[in-house]
Amino acid sequence: VWCVCVCERENFSLSTLMTVWESNTVFILHGKRNSGGESSKESSRSSTPVLAADRTERLRDKMRRRTESGDHWFSLEFFPPRTASGAVNLVSRFDRMGSGGPLFIDITWHPAGDPGSDKETSSMMIASTAVNYCGLESILHLTCCNQTKETITGYLSKAKHLGLKNIMALRGDPVGADWEEEEGGFNYATDLVKHIRCEFDDYFDICVAGYPTGHPEAESYDEDLRHLKEKVDAGADFIITQLFFRTDTFLKFVRDCRAIGITCPILPGIFPIQGYQSLKQLVKLSKLEVPEEIMQVIEPIKDNDAAIRNYGIEQTVGMCRVLLESGNVLGLHFYTLNREVATMEVLRQLGLWIEDPRRPLPWAVSAHPKRKVEDVRPIFWASRPKSYIYRTQDWDDFPNGRWGNSSSPAFGELNDYYLFYLKSKSSKDALLKMWGEELTSEQSVYEVFTSYIKAQPNCAGHKVMCLPWNDEPLAPETNLMMDKLDKVNRRGVLTINSQPTINGMPSDDPIVGWGPPGGYVFQKAYLEFFTSSENVTVLLKVLKKYEPRVNYHIVNVHGQNTTNAHDMQPNAVTWGIFPGREIVQPTVVDPVSFMYWKDEAFALWIEQWAKLYEDESPSRMIIKYIHDNYFLVNLVDNDFPLDNCLWQVIDNMFELLDNPPEEQPTEQPAEQPAEESPVEDQPTK
């Protein structure tokens, strides 16, 4: 019987859960809180190791290509979370662990946990998120025992619809002790493999499980090998094994498989020991025996978690080295238990953890097969790529090469489900500390922006690590213009997105580079900010002097819109020129989608910030006032070979605000910010 019993906390590090396939148990491993040390990428533009050539390949072809080239690689197994905030955390873990370059990840399937549902926490949805939002090649587990063909076909159709291309076909555990084979039903994984091939032809890549010491329920090791052969003959593409403690066990298993004619890839399942209790329970429930030589080391240090973890890492690294050097193993499959530290450390020591700074595009590419041609996006969602993917998930076609001026993009509505993706990783408490327990004026909002940009503590001493529009610290690229950003935010030009001019930097530049090597990347300077209507009035006067060099769109929450750009034509603001390729222009400023982004950008003031405060409280009223009265402005400097003029535009605006033409300009500098409006003046609607 299934025994699901999870005690999960905020970040998965106190308790974790693991499935042992096709054994009777899901059990819990308790470990000590892992204290920090998890590397987190300091970039709001998530990196992906998928290079362009990979984008059209299916998993088995990638595996074959890597095998043929003799590359070593790894993959990672995760299980689904129990809570929505657990899902938010797991997704950022995907981003972090994805940056090391796994060939794929896989998500386990728990029949008792509503695994095929639309809940954010279901196996189906987590796998879909990994593929669509994190751009990770993913395998969804699926168990067939006690299921009707209709149910299974339904799951598979849904998986296909969501863009999943790979299935781990498992029997799963019969419910009840008196389980018997059912005529024509799913009695073994082989039946599921056959069913998938019969109903979906070659659409899915199929993986099956191998048992180096034989399945606990099998009559014999040889009998179990024959079952494995049947699964492969039925159409499985490769095998992942159950964990094992001795390399010989696995290597013998591979030899035995080859001897009976199993020729497909066989991936060893690697389990880094992470704690004494968890190991004991594993042994008990999986009916695996821990070898004497391991127990001899562990017993003496059983109360020292750090020592055990270090031993586990060392022991795993040693085992992996032997496997890789045997020449029989090219890829290693890790049972992560949804934890980062041990697996990442093992991979680092093996030299397999490669944070490839090369990005195929400036934004993270989705792994959905329908989106694989996508190579243009509006710049607005640069810090919210998952929101963009969510809002465009129903598109039939994705822009390939150009955004086009005939597209009237239908973005998904800002509904509740969507707000899951809007959710900050920080708690309400943490947000209040960062953004102010009590706001007293618009100026105090400006200070939050300034603290965020400088990555400095606010007046209450708390570092501002995120804003409603940016859930991550600023990208390194943005640091290049920190002083300028600081200066303008201080005066109420509240920047939420920007990029500097780039005139032909090498595509392998560690900060601004992207795309294949040997190319050159370019950018037009971009600046996007909220600011008061008083500022906008003056800004429009200044912008007249910058025609046609600077394009602008200025809009308020009601959709009142001023622009000097063509009303349908997108402006390419990022592009790259590469050897032997067509031009790639991954980001555009598109007038139509800006109107959709505007709704989201304004909604974030209310949903993420204003709602932290009591109804009718002055703090909430200040945010509400900004939401109702400020404008969202975007500026593009078209003259990329020259120095960025957008800062000068803002400076000119400040100058004109300080010295309005009505009064004769005087020598005395106007130090007072012009846009400070006391709370009492605000509408109290």
Added chain:
Amino acid sequence: VWCVCVCERENFSLSTLMTVWESNTVFILHGKRNSGGESSKESSRSSTPVLAADRTERLRDKMRRRTESGDHWFSLEFFPPRTASGAVNLVSRFDRMGSGGPLFIDITWHPAGDPGSDKETSSMMIASTAVNYCGLESILHLTCCNQTKETITGYLSKAKHLGLKNIMALRGDPVGADWEEEEGGFNYATDLVKHIRCEFDDYFDICVAGYPTGHPEAESYDEDLRHLKEKVDAGADFIITQLFFRTDTFLKFVRDCRAIGITCPILPGIFPIQGYQSLKQLVKLSKLEVPEEIMQVIEPIKDNDAAIRNYGIEQTVGMCRVLLESGNVLGLHFYTLNREVATMEVLRQLGLWIEDPRRPLPWAVSAHPKRKVEDVRPIFWASRPKSYIYRTQDWDDFPNGRWGNSSSPAFGELNDYYLFYLKSKSSKDALLKMWGEELTSEQSVYEVFTSYIKAQPNCAGHKVMCLPWNDEPLAPETNLMMDKLDKVNRRGVLTINSQPTINGMPSDDPIVGWGPPGGYVFQKAYLEFFTSSENVTVLLKVLKKYEPRVNYHIVNVHGQNTTNAHDMQPNAVTWGIFPGREIVQPTVVDPVSFMYWKDEAFALWIEQWAKLYEDESPSRMIIKYIHDNYFLVNLVDNDFPLDNCLWQVIDNMFELLDNPPEEQPTEQPAEQPAEESPVEDQPTK
């Protein structure tokens, strides 16, 4: 009755033909040969005055926009040629006269001349050529008298299919003196206008004829005006008038039209007097009266053709000035009689002839409505754009933004009809003079290439103005690298296409610029040439040193193909970055279409050059040997920010040929070209 009697010579300048609409005659105007002086654009990349904004507009909207902005403009009338070589000449006249920026041209319709057929000389085909190949907005005349509705609908459907969007609806001349109105038939142009609107709704823009002095057959001037009103009310968009000799005639006519409620544009038909005899015949046949003041000037100089033509120009310019200054006229419609000099001179004096150096794209944009989105083409046809348009005419979609790697372009076959577009403008005699009456070795072929590149006379003293792959003298852009081209052609690297590196030149640069103002254009260096297999062997060794900087494709006539480029991915070699736009990449090196181009490029050796000589003659055998044994090579230098390295590649090849590694390199320079192979060595198959 129609009286068609044309005596046409090679270049249309000795005799010309003109239709007087809806009068009973087509008559002939004889003039003296006009001796030279026709400006011809010295560029193989034809320019078009159509800027991007125009590309989506229909003629009546262009007219309205020009009218609203107060611009003056002109249009040109031509009649179809009688012979295929006449058609070739007329098409190059379209290119030359198109470069002055006419708003449109129109092609007359002669029922006796099989005007709707597929012959190269038919009105239908000439109008189609003007639209599709020359990128000129064009009006096709159509007469309806004595035609069945089915025939007329057939013509209109065919016109629509060919991309024609504008029809001049005319009655035409009844056949036989005893013509009577036919119940329900086409008795007047009004019937044709109604029929077009009924069968094709708003698809066509419709023009009708106006008679400033009344139609010769009309009962009265007022009666004729009422007929005109009927034509407009039936759905005509604008009016072009019959010619007239006094501005007052036209201005009164416009006033009278306005008075009875005709509000559409009325274009004056302008006829520059070009000879005494032609004027006399015109008067006799059109029943128009030449005013006394004109006859008084002409009679005394009637034997001096130059004087009459000069008078005609002066008189026309004077008349046009009065018309334009009246404020009632914005556009002038010229009856060119298929001649260039007089009309161009009038337009130059009026300041209306504007050779706009701005090109929307580096190649001439077709005016076919289906092709209006097209903005990417392979570079191979750069000097043969008409051939490219012909071979792609059946495509359903044209590349927009990117060429794409999934396209398996189906190019039209190299068939006979196609060879019309392959035909040189020069006669066989002229070609023999340029390319050699007798070839003695491959070296003498190299010399033809060298003479062409340097625009110098060959050893027989004849300037080489064209090659089979380039029917025009070299583009100014190519002149920039003349010395290098000269050097390599001398040694048997027979260049047929090249472009230099451009790293961000302003888009309004007079030589290399294209696209809207304020942008920057870029190019990767490109070089395409034929060369011997001995050279190719050495070249391949050299190219190894230039990986991955240089991409190459090397192929012989049998399709033996060597490349280091992706077999499906195109390489963008020309692109532009513009304010407020997506990136434009109008030319690519595409591996798939290169195979189609290869067939054409090799066929030109035989079709255009070898066939000038007797079968089995040594001259023909030399060309045949090159055709059978040489390779066609293209090279792209991907590193556009650096100096073009392609010349260095060729230099390295020569160095390696001069100092092959087998023998120790010596100090003595090897001056003998390595690839000189005497005729005797050639296969005599």
